[in-house]
Each structure stands twice: as C-alpha cells, then as structure tokens.
Amino acid sequence: MSGAQHECVPVLEVESLSRSFGGVRAVDRVSFTLFSSELLAMIGPNGAGKTTCFNMVNGQLRPDAGAVRLNGRSILGLPPRSIWRLGVGRTFQITATFASMTVRENVQMALVSYHRRSRALWRPARDHYFDEAMTLLERVGMDRQYDRACGVLAYGDLKRVELAVALANEPRLLLMDEPTAGMAPRERMELMQLTTEIVHERNIGVLFTEHDMDVVFAYADRIMVLDRGQLISEGPPMAVRSDRKVQEIYLGGSAVYGTEPA
Amino acid sequence: MFLVASGLSIIFGVTRIVNFAHGSFYMLGAYIGYTLVQAIGSTAIGFWAAVLIAAVAVGAIGVVMEILLLRRIYRAPELFQLIATFGVILVIQDVALWVWGSEDLVGPQAPGLKGATSILGKPIPEYDLALIAISPLVLVGLWALFKLTRWGTLVRAATQDRQMVAALGVNQRWLFTGVLFLGSALAGLGGAVQIPKGGADLLMDFNILAVAFVVVVVGGMGSIFGAFWAAVLFGILQTFGIQILPNSTLVLMFLVMAVVLIFRPWGLLGMPETLGQAHPGPPEQPLRPALPRVRALGGAVTALLLALPIGHLVFPELVGVFTLVLVIEIMVFVLFAAALHFIMGPGGMVSFGHAAYFGGGAYAAALLVKFADAPFELAFWSAPVGAALLAFLFGWFCVRLSGVYFAMLTLAFAQIAWAFVFQDMPGSVLKTFGIADEFGTPLKITGGDDGLNDIWPSGWASTRIAYYYIAVGLSVAALWIMRRFLYAPFGYTLRAGRDSPLRAAAIGIDLTRHRWLAFTLSGAFTGLAGALFLFSKGSVFPTTLEIARSFDALLMVLLGGVQSLFGPIVGAAALTWLNDLFSVLSYWRFLLGVTIIALVLLLPQGIVGFAGTRLGRRLQLARPEEITA
Numbered sequence: 044m045s046g047a048q049h050e051c052v053p054v055l056e057v058e059s060l061s062r063s064f065g066g067v068r069a070v071d072r073v074s075f076t077l078f079s080s081e082l083l084a085m086i087g088p089n090g091a092g093k094t095t096c097f098n099m100v101n102g103q104l105r106p107d108a109g110a111v112r113l114n115g116r117s118i119l120g121l122p123p124r125s126i127w128r129l130g131v132g133r134t135f136q137i138t139a140t141f142a143s144m145t146v147r148e149n150v151q152m153a154l155v156s157y158h159r160r161s162r163a164l165w166r167p168a169r170d171h172y173f174d175e176a177m178t179l180l181e182r183v184g185m186d187r188q189y190d191r192a193c194g195v196l197a198y199g200d201l202k203r204v205e206l207a208v209a210l211a212n213e214p215r216l217l218l219m220d221e222p223t224a225g226m227a228p229r230e231r232m233e234l235m236q237l238t239t240e241i242v243h244e245r246n247i248g249v250l251f252t253e254h255d256m257d258v259v260f261a262y263a264d265r266i267m268v269l270d271r272g273q274l275i276s277e278g279p280p281m282a283v284r285s286d287r288k289v290q291e292i293y294l295g296g297s298a299v300y301g302t303e304p305a
Numbered sequence: 306m307f308l309v310a311s312g313l314s315i316i317f318g319v320t321r322i323v324n325f326a327h328g329s330f331y332m333l334g335a336y337i338g339y340t341l342v343q344a345i346g347s348t349a350i351g352f353w354a355a356v357l358i359a360a361v362a363v364g365a366i367g368v369v370m371e372i373l374l375l376r377r378i379y380r381a382p383e384l385f386q387l388i389a390t391f392g393v394i395l396v397i398q399d400v401a402l403w404v405w406g407s408e409d410l411v412g413p414q415a416p417g418l419k420g421a422t423s424i425l426g427k428p429i430p431e432y433d434l435a436l437i438a439i440s441p442l443v444l445v446g447l448w449a450l451f452k453l454t455r456w457g458t459l460v461r462a463a464t465q466d467r468q469m470v471a472a473l474g475v476n477q478r479w480l481f482t483g484v485l486f487l488g489s490a491l492a493g494l495g496g497a498v499q500i501p502k503g504g505a506d507l508l509m510d511f512n513i514l515a516v517a518f519v520v521v522v523v524g525g526m527g528s529i530f531g532a533f534w535a536a537v538l539f540g541i542l543q544t545f546g547i548q549i550l551p552n553s554t555l556v557l558m559f560l561v562m563a564v565v566l567i568f569r570p571w572g573l574l575g576m577p578e579t580l581g582q583a584h585p586g587p588p589e590q591p592l593r594p595a596l597p598r599v600r601a602l603g604g605a606v607t608a609l610l611l612a613l614p615i616g617h618l619v620f621p622e623l624v625g626v627f628t629l630v631l632v633i634e635i636m637v638f639v640l641f642a643a644a645l646h647f648i649m650g651p652g653g654m655v656s657f658g659h660a661a662y663f664g665g666g667a668y669a670a671a672l673l674v675k676f677a678d679a680p681f682e683l684a685f686w687s688a689p690v691g692a693a694l695l696a697f698l699f700g701w702f703c704v705r706l707s708g709v710y711f712a713m714l715t716l717a718f719a720q721i722a723w724a725f726v727f728q729d730m731p732g733s734v735l736k737t738f739g740i741a742d743e744f745g746t747p748l749k750i751t752g753g754d755d756g757l758n759d760i761w762p763s764g765w766a767s768t769r770i771a772y773y774y775i776a777v778g779l780s781v782a783a784l785w786i787m788r789r790f791l792y793a794p795f796g797y798t799l800r801a802g803r804d805s806p807l808r809a810a811a812i813g814i815d816l817t818r819h820r821w822l823a824f825t826l827s828g829a830f831t832g833l834a835g836a837l838f839l840f841s842k843g844s845v846f847p848t849t850l851e852i853a854r855s856f857d858a859l860l861m862v863l864l865g866g867v868q869s870l871f872g873p874i875v876g877a878a879a880l881t882w883l884n885d886l887f888s889v890l891s892y893w894r895f896l897l898g899v900t901i902i903a904l905v906l907l908l909p910q911g912i913v914g915f916a917g918t919r920l921g922r923r924l925q926l927a928r929p930e931e932i933t934a
Contacts, residue, residue: 127813139808141801145591152794152801153812161798161814162822164790167594168797192591208812 052079053115054216054248055100060109062095069095071272072109079215080242082249084263086256088292091269093252094220100250101133101218102126114215128157132209132247136221138201142194146185146204149193150176153211179207183237199230206238210245217242219251223258231255235262260284268292325856326370326393328514330489333397334363334496335505336405342413342500360494367489371482377906379481388863389905391856394510395898402507403892409506432501439498443491444533460484511852515720519562522713559717559724566714567702590868592792592800599871610636610777614770629773630841635881636780637838642861642877644830647787649859650867651796652823653803654704657712658719659831659858661699664850665722666692666832667839671757672750681763681840688836689829695722696828697821704820719855727847729753756846760839776837783830788870790826799823864904 055077062070070092077083085093098104100111102123111119118126127133140149154172155161163171180186183203188196193204202222209217222238223231235258242249253259259266259280266283268276276286283289341355370393378386451457459480463470471477496509503509520539524531539558595603613632616624641663648654669691673679679687699718706714724730731750751757766772790796802809802816809816839845848854857880865876883900887893 123810124813124815127811133811135807135811139805139811141804141808143591143800143804144797148591148797152797155794155797156813161794161819163794165793167789167792168794169594169792171794208808211812 052246053077054079054113055250056110056112056115057100058110058112060096060099060106060111062099062104062106068272070099070106070269073269073272073274074109075267075274075277077216077248077250079246079248081264082239082242082251082262084259084266085250085252085269086254086259086266087269090271092272093269095272096269097218097220097250097252101131127212130212130215132212132214132217134202134205134209134217134219134222136224138198138205140193140201140204140208143192145190145192146196147173147176147180147189149204150179150207150211153208157212179210180204182210182241183207199226199234202226202230202234203237206234206241210241213245214247217247217249217251219249221253222251223253223255228257231258232261238262324488325387325390325514326397327390327488327492327517328510328512329394329397330363330367330492331496331513331517332401332505332507332509333366334359334493335500335503335509336401336410336496337362337493338497338500339405339410339505356494356497359497360490363493363496364486364490367485367492368482370489371485374902374906375481375485376478385863385905388860389902391860392898392901392905395894395901398507398510399892399895399898403895405505407507409504411504413501436498436502440533440536443494444530448530456480456483515716515852516558518713518716519558522710522717523562523565559721562717563702563714563721566706566710566717592797592870594792607781610781611774614773617770626769629769631882631885633773633776633837633841634885635878636776637834637841638858638861638881639874639877640780640783640834640837641831641858642865642873643784643787644827644834645858646862646867646870646873647791647827647830648799648820648823649862650870650872651791651803652799652820654707654820654824655712655859656703656824656827656855657716657852657859658722658855659715659827660850660852660854661715661719661722662692662696662828662831663835663838663854663858664726664845664847665695666835667845667849668726668751668757669832670836670839671760671845674760675757676750681761681766684760685762685836685840688839689832692832692835693825693829696831697825700821700824700828704817704824716852716855719850719852723847723850723852726751726850727753751847754847756844758844760845761843762840766840772841776841779833779837783833784874787830791870795819795822860901864901 053076057076058074059072060070060074061068061072073092073096075083085096087093095104099106099109102118102121102125105120109119110117113126113129113131116129118129121129141152144152148168151168151172152161154175155163155168158172160171177186177189180189183206185200185203185207188200193201196204217238219238223234226234238249239262241247251263263280265278266276266280267274268283268286268289270288270292275292276283276289278286338356338359341359342352345351345355370390374389374393375386378389451461459470459475460483463475463477463480470480495513496505516539520532520535523538524533524535539561542557542561610632613624614629617626617629641659644662645656645659648656666688670684670688673684673687674681699715703711703714703718729749729751732753735750749755761767762772762775766775791799798809798814798819801812801814802819806816835849838849858877861877861880862873863876864880865872865874883897884893887896890896
C-alpha cells in the first residue's frame with residue numbers, strides 16, 4: 044500500500060489518535076503510517092481535523108489517546124523541541140523566519156541549534172557552519188540571495204529559506220503545513236518539484252496538508268482524507284479521486300476544483 | 306485606587322498606550338481640586354462641584370496631550386509612546402512646582418462629612434465611608450456607559466479588535482480622544498477626592514503610578530472589573546497587612562502581584578495579548594560587522610577617553626576635575642543602558658525595573674564593606690555577582706512572560722527590592738527578634754532613607770585619575786564583551802526568539818532558558834555599573850533602586866535607538882550630559898521633558914536610527930541598504 048519507490052521503512056506511525064475540544068471530537072481514532080521517501084497528503088474540508096492532527100504529531104498539542112512513533116520510538120508528550128531533535132523538520136502555513144537576519148544566518152541558526160552551540164558566547168555567529176549553510180541554500184536555489192535580510196524577501200523565496208532551515212537537522216520526517224499557501228501557481232509547482240527531489244535524495248518522509256488539489260494530485264504519493272475528525276479514505280491519488288465518500292464530501296459541500304471524478 | 310487604575314486600564318485597553326503620565330494626571334487632579342476647593346468648596350455642594358470640575362479639567366488636559374502628542378505617534382513602536390508620556394510627567398511635575406510651589410498642601414476637610422461614625426466600636430471617618438461608596442458608583446456608571454451607549458460599544462469593540470473597528474468605518478481618532486478624556490478624568494477624580502485625606506504633594510505621581518500599574522496588571526489589562534476587584538483585594542490586604550507586618554505593605558502588594566502573574570500571566574480577568582500586534586514598523590536590519598569608519602570612530606573615542614586625564618594634568622583649567630567626574634558618570638550610565646539594551650533590543654524584553662540590579666549591586670558591595678570590612682577589590686566584584694544572583698532569582702519569574710506583562714513584573718520586583726532597602730527590612734527583622742548592638746539601639750542594616758555612606762575605593766584606586774581609569778577601562782571592556790556576546794550565536798538566538806518564537810521553538814531552541822541567561826548576564830553588567838557608581842560617589846541611597854532610575858535607563862536606550870548596538874551608548878551619553886546641563890537651571894525637568902518629547906516627535910528612530918538615515922549616508926557610517934528613510 045505504499046507509494047515509496049526505494050525502501051519501505053516506516054518513519055511515522057500514528058495509531059488511533061484522538062483529541063476532543065469541549066465535547067467535539069476534533070480528531071477521532073486516526074491511524075496511518077508514513078514511509079521514508081514518500082509524500083503523504085492530508086486533505087479534507089475546513090474543520091476536518093487536519094491542523095489538530097498535525098499539531099499532535101509535532102508536539103504542540105497533547106492527544107487524549109493514541110500513539111505516535113517516530114522511527115519506532117514513541118514521541119508522545121515530548122515538547123516540540125525534543126521532537127525536532129529526533130529528526131522532524133517543519134515549515135509553516137505562514138512562513139516563520141527571523142526577519143532581522145540574513146538568509147544565510149537563518150540557516151546558520153538552525154545548524155547552531157542542531158549542534159547545541161546556541162549558548163556560545165564568543166566566536167561570531169557568522170563563522171559558525173558557514174559552508175554547511177551555503178550548501179543547504181544552494182540545494183534550495185537561494186545561494187545567490189544569501190546575504191539579503193529575510194524581512195525583505197519575496198514570499199516564494201521565504202518558503203525556500205524555510206525549507207532549507209527545515210533540512211538543517213537532517214530530518215527523517217518533514218511536516219509541511221500548507222506548503223504552497225499564498226504562492227502563485229507556477230511557484231507552487233516549482234516548490235513542490237524541489238521538495239520531491241530533496242525528499243527522494245535524502246530518503247525523507249513528508250506529511251503535508253494542502254488546499255490546492257492540483258498540487259496534491261500532482262505530487263502526493265498517497266492521500267488521506269479527513270472529515271469531521273475521522274479518516275474516511277486513504278490510498279494512491281487515483282483511488283482516492285474515485286472514492287464515492289470523498290466525492291460526496293467535496294461535491295456535497297462546497298465543490299473544490301480538481302476533485303471531480305476523472 | 307480603583308478610579309486611577311480603571312482610567313489607566315481603559316486607556317491601555319483601547320489605545321494600547323501605557324500612559325506613564327497617568328500618575329501626573331492624578332497629581333494634577335489633586336492640585337486643581339485643592340485650588341478649587343479653596344475657592345468654592347466651603348459648602349458641601351461647592352466641594353463636590355470642585356471635585357467634579359477638577360476631574361473634567363484633568364480630562365481636558367488629557368485630551369490636549371492626545372491631540373498634540375499621542376496622535377502623532379500611534380504608529381510608532383509602543384516604547385516610544387512610553388518615552389513621550391514620560392516626557393509629559395517631567396513637564397507636569399515642573400508646572401505643578403511652578404504653580405503650586407514645593408510645599409505639601411494639606412487638604413481641607415469635606416464640608417458635611419467632618420465627623421466620624423462608630424462602626425463595630427471603631428471610629429471610621431465619614432469621608433472614608435463616602436469614598437467607599439464612590440468606587441462602586443463609578444463602576445456602575447462605567448459599566449452602564451460601556452454596555453448601554455453606542456460609544457461604549459465602540460470602545461469595547463476597539464479593545465478587542467482595533468483593525469476591525471477601523472474597517473467598519475469608525476473614526477478612531479475621536480474614539481481615542483474620548484477615551485483619553487474619560488481615563489484622564491478618572492485619574493483627576495481620583496486625585497481630587499483624596500484631597501481631604503492626603504492633600505497634594507509633588508511625589509504623588511510616581512507613588513500612585515506604581516500602585517496603579519500593579520492594580521491594572523493584577524486585574525488584567527483593559528478590564529475595568531478586573532481593576533475594581535484588584536483594588537478591593539489590595540485595599541483589604543493593606544488594612545490587614547498593616548496589623549501583621551507594619552513595614553511591609555508595599556512588599557506585600559508586589560508579592561501578591563508576582564504570585565498572581567505567575568499563575569495567571571494575564572491578570573485575574575485579563576485576556577492573553579493578541580499576537581501579531583507586537584511588531585509595528587519595519588523589521589530590524591541584520592547585524593553586520595562595523596564599517597571601518599565606525600571602528601575608527603570607536604577607537605578615536607576610546608583614545609580620547611584614555612587621554613583625558615593627561616589633558617587634565619597638562620591643562621588643568623581646560624579639562625577640570627569636573628570633566629573627569631562627568632565622564633565617569635557618563636560611562637557608568639552608558640554601561641547601565643547597554644546592559645539594559647542587551648535584553649531589550651536583541652531579546653525584546655523591556656525591563657521597567659533594571660534599577661534593581663544597579664542599586665542591588667551597589668548595595669551588595671556597600672553592605673560587604675560596612676559589615677564584613679571587605680577590601681575594595683572583593684567588594685567591588687561582589688556587586689556584579691550579587692546583581693547577577695538577584696537577576697537570576699527575579700528572572701526565573703519574569704522570562705516566562707512577554708511584552709507589557711514582562712515589563713510590569715520587572716517593575717514589581719524592582720519595587721520589592723526598593724522597599725526592602727528603603728524600609729530596611731533586614732534591620733526591622735532584627736528588631737523584631739530583639740537583636741541590638743551593645744548600647745541597646747536597634748541595628749540599621751541598609752540604613753533606610755539615609756543610605757550607606759563613606760564607602761570609598763582603597764589606597765591605590767582612591768585617586769581621581771586612578772579611579773577614572775578603572776571606570777573607563779572596565780566600562781569599555783564590558784561594552785566590548787557584550788558586543789561579542791551579541792555577535793555570537795547566543796545573541797543571535799536571543800534575536801531569533803524575538804523575531805519568531807514559533808520558528809525558534811521549531812528549530813529546537815529553549816527560549817526560556819536563553820532569555821533567563823540573558824537576563825542574568827544583563828543583571829551582572831548592570832551590577833558592575835552599580836559598583837562603579839557606588840565607589841565614585843562614596844555612598845548609596847535607596848534612590849539608586851527607584852522607578853525613576855529604571856526609567857532613566859529606559860529613556861537612554863530608547864533615545865539612542867533600540868535597533869542599534871550603538872544606540873544605548875549615544876543615548877546614555879546624551880541624556881547624562883543633558884541632565885547635567887539642565888540641572889543648574891531651576892526648572893530643568895520641564896526642559897528635559899520638552900527635549901524628550903521633541904526628540905520623540907522629530908527622531909522616532911532614536912538618535913542613532915537618525916544617524917543611520919541621512920547623516921549616516923553622508924558620513925558613510927551606514928551601508929546604503931541600511932538606510933531606511
């Protein structure tokens with residue numbers, strides 16, 4: 044059932060994850076497994092529980108019940124920063140970078156933190172992991188703008204910087220919340236193409252949420268559909284697209300471009 | 306207490322301006338009320354009319370301040386508004402001094418309420434009962450105003466979401482003006498009604514300000530009911546506190562605030578701060594190594610400082626003793642301001658109570674000299690160590706909060722430290738246990754108001770020139786060390802946490818710890834400044850810990866420009882110099898206040914920020930891309 048081409052190593056295993064907010068089951072017994080080198084998309088209408096699910100995996104939110112394992116090790120109840128240390132990179136729906144630093148310094152900060160040097164008091168920060176940062180920036184195509192302040196970058200470029208930052212801790216798993224939100228259509232495809240290449244090179248598993256169905260069906264190896272907290276469909280894009288239940292949700296509620304049966 | 310606090314709370318809630326001048330409005334209310342009562346207050350009606358007119362008059366003054374000053378700086382960073390209102394405090398202080406003189410005014414008793422009623426066998430002045438009745442009345446009035454009128458609805462809406470209200474086509478300008486009138490009038494009312502009890506004096510503004518801040522913070526920013534309950538709570542505490550620990554009401558109050566804020570960081574009835582409003586204005590520029598010209602300038606200044614005593618020896622009439630003393634003082638405050646900037650600029654933690662570590666360090670050293678006969682060298686270094694320990698302790702509570710709440714908690718801790726020294730807490734504890742010296746007189750530890758005197762550097766460092774070199778050398782070294790820290794990964798991590806806490810957490814940074822460490826380091830450097838201050842003056846007084854001292858440091862940083870590492874240095878030098886220049890004049894506070902307001906209006910980026918724009922381009926002190934205007 045996996046879409047991974049290389050090896051079928053499970054990176055992230057989620058078992059009957061549940062969480063309620065004041066009686067509403069935001070996420071209800073959701074289980075899935077993510078393999079290395081695979082892009083798994085999580086879609087569903089607004090309020091389906093995507094963000095809640097996401098935040099329970101990255102440690103921002105404590106689940107009521109269920110299990111989350113990273114490379115076979117339980118990460119339940121760990122704070123986000125410990126989870127990060129175990130090899131989980133993140134990008135945000137609205138980019139979060141350090142606006143008062145240059146592109147390179149942003150990546151250097153992530154490297155500094157990864158190597159536990161953030162309390163170093165003497166040697167200037169610019170001399171820490173200079174080459175490593177440049178290598179990462181080269182990979183995402185931002186090496187030529189390395190010295191610009193993040194506060195003045197174009198949005199699409201910021202997304203690339205975030206990707207480079209997310210790669211700094213050599214992650215096994217990448218969590219991307221709406222990676223292409225707020226980008227122009229061409230930029231979206233370019234960013235996802237880049238992500239796919241990197242993921243395959245480094246054998247990383249990707250879990251992402253996305254509203255743009257073009258992106259989802261073009262780049263996801265596998266798709267999970269959530270509705271009202273429950274996992275209602277899961278499988279390769281073709282199978283999900285023809286799933287009756289999925290069609291009902293999207294066509295019955297508000298029709299979303301790209302989900303019509305092929 | 307409630308009246309003043311609710312006014313402050315309303316103003317903050319709607320305009321997001323922390324109005325430092327609020328205490329001054331309270332004071333003005335008292336003075337104006339006093340004058341009016343003298344004129345027309347002989348009858349009961351006249352008295353209450355006078356009180357009301359005083360409130361309205363103060364409200365009008367608030368409106369004038371809003372139109373002339375605040376309106377121009379709503380878009381400026383929050384801190385700039387703080388300085389501007391601080392300038393207003395200084396101006397009002399001198400105006401009050403000029404109009405009413407420096408004598409404390411004792412208020413007349415309220416006509417018709419002169420007697421005392423006996424309740425449970427204790428005489429209670431009738432006027433107190435009237436006061437007890439007024440607060441709930443005003444509370445109900447405010448509640449009706451906010452719930453039942455269209456204006457009130459708009460104000461409540463603006464408290465919750467300013468942008469939305471603006472999008473709905475409400476003219477915010479008049480809304481804000483109205484709010485300032487109401488808030489100021491409440492402060493004026495508070496000041497006027499307490500004339501029969503406390504009269505009017507020139508220290509009222511700072512005294513009430515600290516109390517009002519505590520009430521507002523404990524109650525929750527922008528919450529009127531919160532302010533009411535907090536005021537009631539403190540009223541009760543004060544009454545009972547006096548019976549249990551007579552000397553400790555102030556400390557008790559601030560302790561309560563600390564406890565409340567630890568468990569409910571947003572006050573009893575407050576809401577969490579809305580995110581995303583924290584950073585108006587353009588983001589800071591990335592840190593770059595200093596340009597050759599800037600380095601050369603720094604080197605030249607250092608060389609000049611080192612050469613000054615030689616100039617004193619060669620041309621005594623040109624470079625007098627006074628110049629050396631002034632330079633020492635400037636260096637002390639440069640160090641103090643730079644240490645504050647260390648957490649304030651890169652860390653985004655605005656401390657309102659940094660004087661605690663300045664005075665705390667000085668007292669640590671002074672006590673060691675007085676009671677342990679410590680040699681100068683040991684006592685001197687105990688100041689930064691002592692201040693660091695104090696910052697380590699206080700910091701543990703503070704660094705968990707952010708923004709205005711952080712500022713208020715640091716203020717509270719500074720007031721605790723101040724009260725500790727001012728009321729000679731260790732001394733009164735010893736007295737309680739009956740410990741006294743061989744003559745049976747109670748021991749003084751911190752000396753209270755009298756401070757600790759006759760503490761001078763020992764032999765080799767006691768000449769003026771030797772001490773000059775110690776002060777200048779240590780401050781320059783400390784400045785350089787702090788600069789290294791900020792350019793190192795640690796400083797970058799602090800800035801990372803300020804720029805985006807979300808991203809910082811996502812790359813595995815434990816922000817709380819870094820902020821705590823930064824707070825402690827800053828405390829240590831501040832303590833060093835305190836030590837230099839102590840041994841240059843030979844004595845230390847509680848004033849080194851007071852709010853005004855903390856604000857001085859804040860002003861220095863803000864005047865110089867928060868976004869630049871040179872800012873605090875320039876700001877401190879400029880302010881210390883200005884202070885010195887003006888202090889020979891009789892109404893120097895007025896001039897200083899006006900200067901501050903002018904600087905805020907004309908140079909909203911601080912002096913160095915300004916240099917980075919036009920002048921900087923011409924002098925090649927800044928890179929082209931760093932020029933914002």
